[in-house]
Amino acid sequence: MPLDPDRIDEAVLALLLLGLHDGDRVWKSFDWEALNRLHARGLISNPVGKAQSVVITAQGKEQAQALRDALFGAERRP
Incomplete structure (x- = not known):
């Protein structure tokens, strides 16, 4: 079955938030293609480099x- 890269990107972006640290930095331990697409959309800083994290933009964080x-x-259960 073909995979939808937009849905993958949405899941990766949501999961990036779980690794939030030092203000707006997130660990970049996800699929490189998805990270590159998120960068192209302006949601994270450039994932290419030696750093193990990227900066999530205000738009990306929202x-x-x-x-x-x-x-x-x-939902919270009683």
Whole structure:
């Protein structure tokens, strides 16, 4: 079955938020193609380089929070 790269990018962006540290830095331990697409869309800094993390932009952080809640949020149970 073919995979939808847009849906992959959404999941990667949401998961990047879980590794948030030092303000706006996130660990870049995800698929390189997905990271490159997120960079091309202006959601993270350039993933190419020796650093093990990238900076998530304000727009990227906002989208990541919405995607995290939509994809992984759980309603609180009584």
